[in-house]
Amino acid sequence: MFPLPLLEHASSSVLPYVNAGALVALLLACCLAKFYRKRRDLANIPPGPKPWPVVGNFGGFLVPSSIQRRFGQQSASTSAVRNAIVILTEQADIYGNVYSLFVGSQLIVVLNGFEVVKDALSNHPDVFSDRPDIPAVTIMTKRKGIVFAPYGPIWRKQRKFCHTILRNFGLGKLSLEPCILEGLATVKTELLRRNEESGGAGVDLAPLISNAVSNVICSMVLGQRFHHEDREFHTLLGLMERGLEICVNSPAVLINIFPLLYYLPFGVFKELRQVERDITVFLKRIIAKHRETLDPENPRDLVDMYLMETLAQQAAGEEDSGFTDDYLFYIVGDLFIAGTDTTTNSVLWILLYMVLYPDVQDKVQEEIDEVVGRHWVPSLIDKGSLPFTEATIMEVQRLTVVVPLGIPHMASRTTEFRGYTIPKGTVILPNLWSVHRDPTLWDDPDSFNPARFLDDNGELLRKECFIPFGIGRRVCMGEQLAKMELFLTVTSLLQAFKFRLPEGLPPPPLHGRFGLTLAPCPYTVCVSTRS
Template identity: 35%
Template sequence: MTSDVGSRIGEESIYAEEQRAEQVEIQEKLLCSWLAQTHGSVFTVWLGSTPIVVLSGFQAVKEALVSNSEQFSGRPLTPFFRDLFGEKGVICSNGHTWRQQRRFCLTTLRELGLGKQMLERQLQREAAELAKVFHQEQGRPFDPQVPIVQSTTRVIGALVCGHHFLSEEPIFLEVIQAINLGLAFVSTAWRRLYDLFPWALRYISGPHQKIFKYHEAVRSFIRHEIIRHKLRTPETSKDFINCYLSQITKTMDDPVSTFNEENMIQVVIDLFLGGTDTTATTLHWALLYMVHHRAIQERVQQELDEVLGTAQTICYEDRERLPYTRAVLHEVQRLSSVVAVGAVRQCVTSTWMRGFYMPKGTIILPNLASVLYDPECWETPHQFNPGHFLDKDGNFVANEAFLPFSAGHRMCPGEQLARMELFLMFATLLRTFRFQLPEGSQDLRLEYVFGGTLQPQPQKICAVPRLASLRPEEE
């Protein structure tokens, strides 16, 4: 870092504390609130010899990700991610490769039906299937995490591969295991050790080797899917792999094309990583919050009953007639803040921001949780309050500080898919079931499990069927 940042923010090294057991202390660490209170909205944390500039609060994050989106569009690669993913795909690539792959992803996802009836019908079927799984528990206590994760993974699998995976398929379970292990590993000491001593850890046994093993298994699965697609008539189905194969053919003679099978494999992995765990974790939190806030759950169900009546299927456009349900779901995303502080960025050109000089190569950490909890933007930032998204007349209102999908050039390309999926699944489940604690249970455990995302503690709840006419049919 140059002296501008060093002198104005302070030359002292601020080292992160060890993770604490108490929930309040974990939140304090994740949000860096105590550092922001002491050092302001822009400060430096030193990880070993590497300075990380942390941005806290809506104004600072907005200035970086929106006003200076191009300047902060880089992605720094540590040795672990470079060895695992390479500089391919969307998440871990930069420059020309990143621009081509991201643009193609956005265009293709739109073509495959984001916001259109084709994808909506698929999501409606998946929501109904999830409700059917819940109904099989017959109101008994169960942990909803596994069926929710399987449901969101099937959505991405169908979008990418063009066919519906069965929950008991070995490769389907292996993909889920790879995602879960990979995301959990990111926050461990082993990953930090790998980044410090990659030349040694590459040859030493440990949990990192299991990550590489699962990653290769997923790559083999995707290669098999590519072969299957090549053997089929292109018109048989239209999915992401088909579209990518077509793009490879179209750009064969382009000397600067980055469309090849290695990039395709990594883009597919990126879609699974970005489109399964975050959505599943958010939906899981939504159900727990509804158990914890019974009055809010009942008000959502009252609105669903009054607006939808006896209609069997919920449509995405129904959200416009369900302002309270929509506000509750937004508040779930805000308060759960499942991505914690967000992904790091890197300056691709030298720039000034909020009076500080950021030289090219500066690593930036936009603290998204600090935006979602910013007291200048939210009336009760640490309380579950759907009123954050409602006006005095009960109409839904957006808030520009609502950034669960990040912002700017690196914002989540699957945002629209996630919004549709969350709304249709949440509304379907709340309309079909009353969620409550098992008999004899005192209260929920709302402490985070700190992994790749902030996940709920494993615990059981009950899904009690509400309306007989809307219950999933028994097989």
């Protein structure tokens, strides 16, 4: 027997650990009870892989398969490194084109194939046009802006206003062409200089393309362009890229299951908060400068027009219109990030494919030479006369799909869809990758073949199932701008330069890097003038 004082000392020192363990066990039991109760309440939802308690399918096939094999977990995918988008597409072979997943206790329904995606987003827009309350996104966007804001009258009013103003400043019009070409002139000059300095090691296209693309949206939204050597602007573009990467490809993705992780004072969680702060300071400083120099008689850009509309709404006593300085900040952030990241990565994918398929590059250049020549700058009016060039751009967009899962949608009310019950609040993922790789729609869908977008007469063939910008009421607002930039950038650069990989370097893998968008893995190219 132990002496009584020793027992008393032992019990007092062990008690905090016992209490802590009991508390953890109680919390775990509550989570498990909530999880299984919610599963019982979700009757007739689409089928799907069995989720693990608490973490959902993060514990199943969404966990890297090397870890699954270590613990004996089997899944539809058994290779050590797999692309999550391919895995999501493969699940449709097992569970059907409408199936369920769980992230934590959150139900997610994945839509595969064109008919299913079109049916949901085009035929049921009032049900599937909302945006989910994803913790990581909500923390940073406060559910405001254009891209991530919930569907409703305020969002419709904000989107309509921004679309109208951007059109006034050239969106989708020939009047914007000089702005795009101005940036491309800088890209061409810098490409030659950096290529010569590299000594054959190649040039990283990403910062030059990103700067040129971003300056187009900056000229429309912020009324100014930034020099390619502007350190602060270059830092901002890097912050945007890093923030998106952290949110998707780091432990920070767990914020969506445990939101309090966002506030951890270390690691990627701390870095993400700093990225958010730095971007906020940059954009708010520009908005404040616009407010100080606003001339209602001579509005310079979207920010000026929005500030004027805000004043008008306040004067009319419409306090619930949503037009506030705070909302403007999130709109600018949305347009700035979405208008840069998607188009930049599309251009980088196209140029990468030109390097990997030099015969296609040659054919595009031959068509440009024949229609435009070597000495005239390509213009949007040449678009209809360059069908193979257009088909090549479209084929790369089909294969890469820079927003492969779209921006998540949400069911705004409980509904019946394709024989299943979709509860209110369900996250909806339209798998655009599956649409563009569907063998029933595309012959040999994994091969690169621009001719699939040409008819027997060599004319451009437009297909309803080609939807790289999405479909329905949430279709990308910048679709026309992106098409203009892609066409002018690709034709201008291929008219001027021959692109190839540096000697001795293997081509980059084509699986890409998944952030908000699917970006190509880093690569460099050597350029030589064609004149």
